[in-house]
Amino acid sequence: MTHLWFRAKTYGWGWTPASIEGWLVLAVFVVGVGADIVVLKHRIVPGALGAAFTIFFAVLTILVGALIAVCWMTGERPRWHWGD
Numbered sequence: 890m891t892h893l894w895f896r897a898k899t900y901g902w903g904w905t906p907a908s909i910e911g912w913l914v915l916a917v918f919v920v921g922v923g924a925d926i927v928v929l930k931h932r933i934v935p936g937a938l939g940a941a942f943t944i945f946f947a948v949l950t951i952l953v954g955a956l957i958a959v960c961w962m963t964g965e966r967p968r969w970h971w972g973d
Contacts, residue, residue, distance in 0.1 A: 895964030902969050904960045914959050921952045 894911035895904035906912045925948045932941035961967075 893964055895960045897965040897967055897970060899970055902967050904964045904967060907964070910963070914956070914963075918952060918956045922949065925949055925952065 893907050894914065896907040897903075898905050904911075906915055925945060928948075929941055929945040932944065934941075
């Protein structure tokens with residue numbers, strides 16, 4: 890792939906958006922997490938707290954997994970960096 894959506898971070902391990910597509914993926918992720926929080930707030934009822942949090946963390950896990958998968962497929966291979 891010649892056009893990277895995410896580049897490796899300068900310090901540490903991971904990615905940072907490098908193109909408009911990367912920023913859009915990150916924005917969709919943030920909106921998804923926000924929607925998950927709103928749904929959690931509406932599902933919290935006395936006596937059913939465990940079910941609400943189970944669904945919240947399941948959806949959050951799916952969102953994070955999808956973000957990591959997109960970063961891995963469209964970005965540089967991550968490795969530990971200590972600067973340039």
